[in-house]
Amino acid sequence: MDFSTEITYSAEQEKFRQEVSVWLSENAQIPAEFKIPRETGDMSHELYNWVREYRKKLGAKGWLAPLWPSEYGGGGLSVDMAQVLEEELSKRKIPAIYDNRLAAPAMMVWGTEEQKQRFLPLINKGDVITWQAFTEPEVGSDAASITTSAVRDGDDFIINGTKVYIGGPFSADYIWTTAVTDQTSPRHRNLGAFYVPADLPGISFSDMELIVNVGKRFVYYDNVRVPGEYLVGGENQGWQVAQTSLEIEHGAGGSIGEGASRDGGVVAALFDYAQTAVDGAGNPLIEDPRIRDLLVEARIETHIVELIALRNYWMFNNQKRMTFHGSQNSLLRKLLAMKLGNIVLEVAGPYAMLNDSNWAPSNGVFESHQRQAITAHHPGGSSEIQKLIMARRLGLSRSKEEAAPTKVA
Numbered sequence: 001m002d003f004s005t006e007i008t009y010s011a012e013q014e015k016f017r018q019e020v021s022v023w024l025s026e027n028a029q030i031p032a033e034f035k036i037p038r039e040t041g042d043m044s045h046e047l048y049n050w051v052r053e054y055r056k057k058l059g060a061k062g063w064l065a066p067l068w069p070s071e072y073g074g075g076g077l078s079v080d081m082a083q084v085l086e087e088e089l090s091k092r093k094i095p096a097i098y099d100n101r102l103a104a105p106a107m108m109v110w111g112t113e114e115q116k117q118r119f120l121p122l123i124n125k126g127d128v129i130t131w132q133a134f135t136e137p138e139v140g141s142d143a144a145s146i147t148t149s150a151v152r153d154g155d156d157f158i159i160n161g162t163k164v165y166i167g168g169p170f171s172a173d174y175i176w177t178t179a180v181t182d183q184t185s186p187r188h189r190n191l192g193a194f195y196v197p198a199d200l201p202g203i204s205f206s207d208m209e210l211i212v213n214v215g216k217r218f219v220y221y222d223n224v225r226v227p228g229e230y231l232v233g234g235e236n237q238g239w240q241v242a243q244t245s246l247e248i249e250h251g252a253g254g255s256i257g258e259g260a261s262r263d264g265g266v267v268a269a270l271f272d273y274a275q276t277a278v279d280g281a282g283n284p285l286i287e288d289p290r291i292r293d294l295l296v297e298a299r300i301e302t303h304i305v306e307l308i309a310l311r312n313y314w315m316f317n318n319q320k321r322m323t324f325h326g327s328q329n330s331l332l333r334k335l336l337a338m339k340l341g342n343i344v345l346e347v348a349g350p351y352a353m354l355n356d357s358n359w360a361p362s363n364g365v366f367e368s369h370q371r372q373a374i375t376a377h378h379p380g381g382s383s384e385i386q387k388l389i390m391a392r393r394l395g396l397s398r399s400k401e402e403a404a405p406t407k408v409a
């Protein structure tokens with residue numbers, strides 16, 4: 001058995017790495033005049049537009065969805081090549097924009113061929129921005145209990161209701177949403193899933209005050225006439241369709257490259273801070289064994305989440321049977337964020353709460369992490385919900401459930 005820890009790449013992979021690297025050097029240089037904010041939601045419109053154009057260029061090469069078939073706007077790459085691509089992309093640290101692409105895997109499983117040909121290239125090439133709208137003012141964790149209604153009228157549906165905690169900055173082109181299509185059928189057999197153009201008459205938005213700048217929209221549907229061509233899956237199959245999106249949102253597909261733990265650079269900032277800051281007596285923090293312990297804990301916990309994400313990437317792309325694995329990824333990521341929040345507080349003390357340019361250490365990344373760790377607990381289902389899903393998949397609940405169907409190729 002070979003226990004070497006060195007990862008080796010084939011000549012073909014290295015050649016492709018070179019091609020990607022050259023392309024990125026030419027296309028991934030953010031103009032110096034744009035200020036890069038700590039948080040995606042605080043991006044200026046100019047930077048947002050630049051990132052959108054960059055993503056469209058990536059999409060044109062199939063590199064936004066490298067493993068997807070080219071007929072659906074993907075790159076048609078092998079996992080070996082996609083791995084190299086992801087590694088190179090993650091080095092560039094281009095800020096993400098809020099583009100919820102989770103309708104695509106659901107459409108791949110549940111959509112008609114016509115829908116796949118029409119919508120998947122738009123999503124996979126970065127030509128449209130989609131917001132996912134499942135949560136309602138009275139319904140979050142128990143997503144099957146929504147009340148937004150979709151009433152059939154000939155070939156169309158008339159949608160009424162309100163969604164909350166939706167989207168990111170600026171605007172969306174499509175909304176990926178759920179609604180009750182059958183008021184009489186039992187739970188899980190009464191919903192429809194719709195990929196709705198965001199500019200249909202009757203759709204409006206307003207903002208909530210949150211401690212982060214994403215997930216802060218209300219979406220209102222007021223007698224919105226949605227043609228039947230936007231219904232994905234059967235008329236009462238929306239619960240199953242949404243589960244495919246959620247399976248991927250939880251992390252069944254895994255990830256590769258730097259940042260798989262989505263720690264937002266806070267661990268690196270902790271190490272830098274401890275090496276430069278001093279305690280009240282003037283001693284470098286890094287000389288305190290307790291601080292060193294905390295730093296090691298932060299690194300180990302982060303590495304565990306990265307390995308789980310890598311395992312899922314491998315399982316997903318090798319079509320291994322997956323059960324609890326997506327929710328395990330989500331659960332550990334959410335718990336890690338909270339744990340790092342506590343470590344940051346212990347290491348930096350009250351400085352971890354500051355975000356002003358004079359006093360905040362590490363350009364305010366600690367303060368930002370405190371807020372984001374709390375809010376990250378919720379999207380896609382809280383950690384309690386991930387545990388529930390895992391229990392059901394492991395047969396520890398009343399029923400034993402399988403993972404929602406997913407596929408790329």
Ligand SMILES: Cc1cc2nc3c(=O)[nH]c(=O)nc-3n(C[C@H](O)[C@H](O)[C@H](O)COP(=O)(O)OP(=O)(O)OC[C@H]3O[C@@H](n4cnc5c(N)ncnc54)[C@H](O)[C@@H]3O)c2cc1C
Pocket residue numbers: 100131132133134135138139140141142164165166167212214215216375376378379380381382383384385388
């Ligand atoms: C920043 C942010 C972004 C978001 N983005 C989106 C988005 O893009 N699209 C979208 O549709 N939604 C989005 N959401 C909403 C998110 O999915 C919900 O917040 C989440 O599902 C929890 O629902 P809730 O807030 O109504 O809490 P509740 O469902 O009211 O839960 C409250 C608490 O009770 C616990 N709980 C609930 N049920 C159980 C149970 N059965 N067992 C044990 N504990 C339980 C929960 O863990 C939670 O701690 C976002 C939320 C945030 C904060």
